[in-house]
Amino acid sequence: xxxxxxxxxxxxxxxxxxxxxxxxxxxxxxxxxxxxxxxxxxxxxxxxxxxxxxxxxxxxxxxxxxxxxxxxxxxxxxxxxxxxxxxxxxxxxxxxxxxxxxxxxxxxxxxxxxxxxxxxxxxxxxxxxxxxxxxxxxxxxxxxxxxxxxxxxxxxxxxxxxxxxxxxxxxxxxxxxxxxxxxxxxxxxxxxxxxxxxxxxxxxxxxxxxxxxxxxxxxxxxxxxxxxxxxxxxxxxxxxxxxxxxxxxxxxxxxxxxxxxxxxxxxxxxxxxxxxxxxxxxxxxxxxxxxxxxxxxxxxxxxxxxxxxxxxxxxxxxxxxxxxxxxxxxxxxxxxxxxxxxxxxxxxxxxxxxxxxxxxxxxxxxxxxxxxxxxxxxxxxxxxxxxxxxxxxxxxxxxxxxxxxxxxxxxxxxxxxxxxxxxxxxxxxxxxxxxxxxxxxxxxxxxxxxxxxxxxxxxxxxxxxxxxxxxxxxxxxxxxxxxxxxxxxxxxxxxxxxxxxxxxxxxxxxxxxxxxxxxxxxxxxxxxxxxxxxxxxxxxxxxxxxxxxxxxxxxxxxxxxxxxxxxxxxxxxxxxxxxxxxxxxxxxxxxxxxxxxxxxxxxxxxxxxxxxxxxxxxxxxxxxxxxxxxxxxxxxxxxxxxxx
Numbered sequence: 001x002x003x004x005x006x007x008x009x010x011x012x013x014x015x016x017x018x019x020x021x022x023x024x025x026x027x028x029x030x031x032x033x034x035x036x037x038x039x040x041x042x043x044x045x046x047x048x049x050x051x052x053x054x055x056x057x058x059x060x061x062x063x064x065x066x067x068x069x070x071x072x073x074x075x076x077x078x079x080x081x082x083x084x085x086x087x088x089x090x091x092x093x094x095x096x097x098x099x100x101x102x103x104x105x106x107x108x109x110x111x112x113x114x115x116x117x118x119x120x121x122x123x124x125x126x127x128x129x130x131x132x133x134x135x136x137x138x139x140x141x142x143x144x145x146x147x148x149x150x151x152x153x154x155x156x157x158x159x160x161x162x163x164x165x166x167x168x169x170x171x172x173x174x175x176x177x178x179x180x181x182x183x184x185x186x187x188x189x190x191x192x193x194x195x196x197x198x199x200x201x202x203x204x205x206x207x208x209x210x211x212x213x214x215x216x217x218x219x220x221x222x223x224x225x226x227x228x229x230x231x232x233x234x235x236x237x238x239x240x241x242x243x244x245x246x247x248x249x250x251x252x253x254x255x256x257x258x259x260x261x262x263x264x265x266x267x268x269x270x271x272x273x274x275x276x277x278x279x280x281x282x283x284x285x286x287x288x289x290x291x292x293x294x295x296x297x298x299x300x301x302x303x304x305x306x307x308x309x310x311x312x313x314x315x316x317x318x319x320x321x322x323x324x325x326x327x328x329x330x331x332x333x334x335x336x337x338x339x340x341x342x343x344x345x346x347x348x349x350x351x352x353x354x355x356x357x358x359x360x361x362x363x364x365x366x367x368x369x370x371x372x373x374x375x376x377x378x379x380x381x382x383x384x385x386x387x388x389x390x391x392x393x394x395x396x397x398x399x400x401x402x403x404x405x406x407x408x409x410x411x412x413x414x415x416x417x418x419x420x421x422x423x424x425x426x427x428x429x430x431x432x433x434x435x436x437x438x439x440x441x442x443x444x445x446x447x448x449x450x451x452x453x454x455x456x457x458x459x460x461x462x463x464x465x466x467x468x469x470x471x472x473x474x475x476x477x478x479x480x481x482x483x484x485x486x487x488x489x490x491x492x493x494x495x496x497x498x499x500x501x502x503x504x505x506x507x508x509x510x511x512x513x514x515x516x517x518x519x520x521x522x523x524x525x526x527x528x529x530x531x532x533x534x535x536x537x538x539x540x541x542x543x544x545x546x547x548x549x550x551x552x553x554x555x556x557x558x559x560x561x562x563x564x565x566x567x568x569x570x571x572x573x574x575x576x577x578x579x580x581x582x583x584x585x586x587x588x589x590x591x592x593x594x595x596x597x598x599x600x601x602x603x604x605x606x607x608x609x610x611x612x613x614x615x616x617x618x619x620x621x622x623x624x625x626x627x628x629x630x631x632x633x634x635x636x637x638x639x640x641x642x643x644x
Contacts, residue, residue, distance in 0.1 A: 004155035008032045009407050011149050011159045013126045013194070015043045017389045018381030018396030019165035020109055021069045025400025026161075027119035028068070029468040031407055034120045034157055035113065036149075038169060038189045043121075044074070044109035046102045046389065047168070047185030048212040050312050050320050053238065055085055056442045057390035058095035059421040062456035064390075065239045068469025069397040070112055071390070072238035078104040080252040080314055081231040091555050092449045093442050096238055099231075099254065101313035124151040127193030129162060129201060131374060141583055144201070146376035152193065161403040163378040165396060168210065170195050170358035170383070175275040176351050177329025185212075185355055195358045201374060204361045208437050209283030210387060211291050211325040211354040214333055217347040218317040221309065225342040226255040229308070240457045241474070244547075255309040255342070259292070259324070263339040267296045270332045275354060281327070283356040286387050286437040291354070292324045292336070307340055318349050327354035359383050362429040363604055368412045369399040369426065372605055378403050384429055387437035394422045395429075401467045413463055414607075416577055418447050418570040420460055431604060431614045447573075449559065449566050454551055458482060484545060485552045492522040492557065497538060506538050525557050576610035579630065590629045597622035 012023040015037035023035040037043060052075040053061050065072035081099035113119060128150040134142050148158040172190040173182045184190045195205060231251035237244055271277045274293050276285070285291070290298070295305050308322035324340075326333055330351050337343050362384040364371055369384075371377045380399040381392035402412040415423040424445045429438060445451050451459070461478050464470040497503055499515040507514055512529050521539060524530055532554045536542055545553075556563065583605075587598045597618045606612040609630070613623050 004153075005158065006034075006155070007158045008034050008120075009159060010034075010161045010163065010403055011036065011126075011157050012163045012165060012400075013149065014165035014167055014169065014381070014383075015040075015113075015121070016165060016167040016381060016392060017044060017071065018167070018383075018392040018399070019163070020044050020113060021064060021071065021393045021396035022163045022165055022378075022380055022400035022403070023113065023119055024070055024116060025068070025397050025467070025469060026163075026404045026407075027116050029404040029408070030118060031404055032118050032120075034122050034159075036122050036124050036126050036151070038123070038125055038184065038191055040110070040121055040123045042106075042184075042186075042188050043113065044106045045185070045188075046100060046105060048210070048325075049322060050102045050310055051097055051099050052079075052105075052389060053095060053097040054390075055093070055095045055097075056421060056440045056445075057388060058085070058097060058238075059442075059451065059453045059456065060390040060394040060425070060440060061096070061238050062240075062453040063420050063422050063460055064393050064397050065241075066456040066460040067397050067401065067464035068467070069393060070109065071393045072240075073242065074105060074109050074112070075100060076237045076239050076242040076247055078108050079247070080311065081254060082235045082247070082251065083232050084236060090449075091452050091454060091559070095442075095453060096236060098238065099252065099310060101315075103313050103315065122151075124153065124155075125189070125191050125193060126150070127152050128197040129194075129374075129377065130156070130158075131201065131377075134375060142371075142375035143373045144375070146374055160407045161376045161378065163380060163396075163399050163403055164383055165379075165381045165392070165399075166191060166194065166383045167392070168355055168357040168382055172355055172357045174353045174355050175281060175327045176353045177273055177275070177327070177332070179329070180275075180280075184357075186350075198360075203371070203374075204364060205358050206361055206385065207283040207356060208359050208382075208385060209281055209285045209354055209356045210289070210382075210437060211285065211327055212352060213292075213321040213323070213325040214337060214348045214352040215312065215318040215350040216309070216321060216337075216343070217349050218311070218319050220345055220347040221255075221319060222342045222344065223255055223309075226257040226309065229254040229256055240461075240548075252311050252314065254311070257307045257309065257340055257342050258304040259307060259336075259340055260304055263336050264296045266332065266336045266339065267293055267328070270328060271297070273329050273332060275327045281354060281356060284436045285354075286439060289325070289387065289437075289439065292326050293328065309342070321352075324352070325354075326352040328352070357382075359385050361385070361433075363431070363433065365430050366605075367414050367416075367426050367430055367607065367611070368402040369395060370402060370406070370412070376403075376406065382437070385434050385438055386425070386429060387439050391425055391438070391440050394425060398422060398426065401464075401469070405467065413467065415460070415463070416573075416610075417445070418450065418573055420456070421445055421451055422460075424451075427611070427614065431606070431611055431616075433616055447566050447570055449562055450570065452555070454548075454555065458552075481546070481549055481552075484549045485556065488545060488549065488553045489522070489556055491541075492525065492553070493520055495521045495539070495541065497521060497524060503538055510534060522557050525554065526560075573610065576613060577608050579609040579627070581606055581608060581612065581626075581630065590625060592625045592629075593622055594619070601626075 009031035380395035
């Protein structure tokens with residue numbers, strides 16, 4: 001029989017959270033796309049925590065939605081509890097977190113994929129990336145271009161672009177004490193052939209590790225010994241397109257309990273049986289999501305650690321034991337879990353385990369998520385050395401958008417650090433030497449007051465529109481919304497309130513200082529004890545406006561001074577980002593550069609002076625030399641020698 005050979009536009013390898021967003025982005029822009037997965041039952045799988053969002057991660061979900069992605073819409077359809085985190089703090093760190101029905105989330109995403117025009121699902125293991133040499137290659141440009149993939153059966157899919165979203169499946173092995181299984185998460189088939197192909201292409205690989213806690217039988221848990229954790233009374237949806245009334249549903253409870261000294265004693269006495277401490281695990285684990293063994297060792301002074309019991313769904317009795325991931329043997333796991341209040345008689349449905357997998361050094365990528373040395377080959381998700389469903393989805397939609405734009409002969413997009421958490425995430429991945437799984441945090445975003453989750457549509461929706469993922473109707477509403485925000489702020493700034501008795505009584509009622517002279521409604525709103533809603537009592541000219549408009553009005557007025565300060569910082573940042581570095585620059589000709597800086601610049605191939613300035617080992621003095629060279633140094637003196 002002859003070999004099967006098909007032609008498509010884009011191949012996406014892996015159907016996790018990155019792969020789903022990448023494939024949808026390509027197919028929705030009219031490209032014939034095939035999405036490969038080792039199991040169609042693992043589409044949008046949540047192998048670890050059963051939730052979407054959380055601190056900083058909620059920002060990423062909103063940004064994916066603003067660009068035209070699916071994650072926010074899908075969790076709005078399948079959540080069982082929702083809560084806005086950090087509400088006691090400022091709006092910059094407010095972040096949505098929703099408990100998911102894991103099975104429903106996966107089923108719902110699969111339904112979206114199967115209903116998407118131009119998208120084909122294929123259960124197969126991709127074992128080879130096909131390439132050919134680039135004609136007329138120049139220094140600092142791609143050496144090869146991708147031509148397609150070969151699957152294990154021998155079939156070939158020719159493609160203009162390939163997106164790697166392999167998650168934790170490449171050469172994966174799961175460890176539970178001395179028991180080691182060579183599988184992907186949840187016992188699914190690992191992908192064992194692709195790594196060799198990537199190495200042959202010169203791609204540098206790394207070995208990372210993550211873990212997950214046990215799942216308990218709900219019927220064996222005594223919740224009376226735990227603290228109940230309920231959702232918000234009024235649920236706010238993730239997606240800008242979700243009608244808020246549709247997410248006001250009955251919610252399930254989560255539960256909080258704690259480890260104790262007896263738990264810690266059992267762990268300490270069995271550390272020699274932990275693969276982490278016995279030297280069996282080769283990969284580097286996540287600093288910000290440590291196993292319970294790591295917590296006990298590294299925080300020895302802590303008398304207890306939080307443990308969250310979270311339902312895996314409405315149609316299962318499995319409960320997720322958040323905060324107690326482990327790779328200890330089964331007998332030790334059962335003993336330590338049973339020391340926790342409420343878990344004294346617990347039954348384990350699925351053991352905790354650690355998983356090791358192959359991933360890449362993301363410094364081999366441009367900020368577009370395209371490989372520097374292989375044109376048309378993109379990479380997204382945990383394969384890039386990140387952790388988390390949200391980080392994966394955000395990279396997936398960016399890689400999908402750029403692969404689509406490249407296939408259509410259009411300029412690819414960049415999202416910089418001042419435009420989104422996605423920009424911070426990608427910039428950190430491609431400019432820093434990340435030796436452990438990268439996790440997004442609000443503290444990583446230096447312009448976080450501008451990058452709030454509530455204004456993700458204002459920041460990024462136009463990019464989604466230009467990429468072809470946002471409709472004209474959605475853009476028209478956004479333009480109307482922005483105009484209404486501007487008009488209402490202007491009205492509040494121009495509406496003067498006198499110091500009459502009615503206004504003084506209003507201020508006294510709300511424990512606010514009396515007026516000595518007239519002031520504007522905008523100035524009154526800057527007082528922490530007053531809000532837009534309260535000021536309605538003395539604002540008879542007010543007209544009804546949507547909640548999303550009012551939210552922006554209040555934030556823009558209350559935090560105007562801080563926002564303007566950050567905008568000035570962004571202006572300086574943008575100047576450096578606009579100074580582009582030619583792709584064929586010869587750093588060996590920049591004679592005043594230190595050797596380390598020259599080596600790092602040749603390795604990372606930054607696109608701009610701003611990106612170069614964030615590379616470890618490149619100093620401000622090196623940047624000054626580079627700026628002078630870019631301005632004058634490429635010109636030669638009369639003797640034909642470079643001036644710098």
